[in-house]
Amino acid sequence: MPPLLSVYNLKTYFHTYRGLVKAVDGVSFDINEKEIVGVVGESGCGKSVSMLSVLQLISSPPGEIVDGKVIFEGQDLLQYQPKGETMSSIRGARIAMIFQEPMTSLNPVLTIGRQLTEGLEVHLSMNPQSARERVVELLRLVGIPDAKGRLDAYPHQFSGGMRQRVMIAMALSCNPRILIADEPTTAVDVTTQAQLLELMQDMVVRFKTSLVIVTHNLGVVARYAERIYVMYSGRIVESGLADDIFLNPLHPYTIGLLKCVPQLGETRKERKLVPIQGLPPNLINMPSSCAFLPRCDRARDICRQKPWPSLELIEGQHYVACFRDGPETP
Template structure:
């Protein structure tokens, strides 16, 4: 498998009154062709910002201060955020689905209009061709009566159906990468499962790669090939899904796994929450951000700079000192 998206040392910071917030701090990750990766972490750990940075959709006071986003032989950060090249990539090559299906569609335009808009924009389709394609897309994402529903407005759709429409819009121009930013967080569990299944099918149908951003390890367990665990703007552990679940190395990953129930465990195990709260990201020290909450903390964790990701074999990397 060849590397499709190679993000290197990406740093995005927000300059606020109180100080500099490094929402994404020296983050590197790779996405292979036709691969599904999961980006997991708590709220405010920089998952979404890292993906928005890839798309250059960070608005003031946020700023991408360092890094490379290599995609199809180009570094996307070389382009201006509002340049024609970047606009062609957004939607055309890399598409994004957002968390809130209820507000992600323009309430004043019909579903059909919003679907065809991108086809006309990126693929220069005629109105008729775009409409035909839109019907096809709606059918593919499982909306019945697609033909007539094109003329409906978003409020005629339920949350799950809107997210289906978002998936259709996201994949309409045949992008190489689909970034799903907490795509199922606002939906109930049955709809969640439906949509994840749909996304997996659609992505493989279109030979695209998928990035699932989520705070829920359960969501990615079934679908992701590889998982990146993020904490306070850093990637603390990465590896194949099997490795992460079977052999978690970072205390944070272990903590995450300990606080969700599993079917294959012994009876009577208590769920253990991670103590404390994620740190405030303003003017962070360079030592390990998780150290204050860590149950396996060493003296050096608080004094020395956080260790870089260390290869422990099997494509498994962990950002923790060797014990």
């Protein structure tokens, strides 16, 4: 069975005054049906931009999707106009999104009910009454107490966690095939984080939806994701099943990331948390060699001489973009 969503060689660049920023530079990934996929990387590595590009939600100018294909249900979404009818009929209805900031992602001057029903009215042609009933049901499902009474409340009357629950209800309202959650738990506290993730997992199972979790938190993907893509500076550097990534990480960046995550049951003596040295690269005027090179503790001559290697299959579904222990001289 072909994947539900296939992204090939996606390139999204931003034209800024200081130069061309290659935020996403040749990213390819697949999302299968009913699968939970994690996309991991530091801030600014292009994970959010990749997801926004799938739905063509990049503001242009300054952003521009310069190349690539986004194949969803057999058609390339990038051939459609960002503001056109086809894209609108896919957004929210077939592919839905949850954003990072629950405090600013809801419109402050519209009621929760209004913001939840409009998707149903547009995509499923529901009348206002049945849309409201469906929304009450959805809000109950995501755990909003007194759902009916809260319909006419405004976003500022909800807490951050509750707003994110509203966002989840909103994203799932039209029963999409794919739910993209862009750092859905970054802005809420740890307890709420866990509740929201459990909720999302329950929901995608119930609605038979694929879930993409974009995060910089490896703990989150470890627990929920079946497959993982690790991104660095606009490219995917390693991908594979969750076990591949966690038990057999191959890219120095992935190894570095895992060293920063504390494990339950470990004492201080056994292992120290080791941060990755240095800073993520400035995306303007990048050299052609591996972007992780300046921070890499395993850098060799070949890394400096050759351009950034492309993803190479190791075994099964495990890919990595690194020279690793290949021949020293080309």
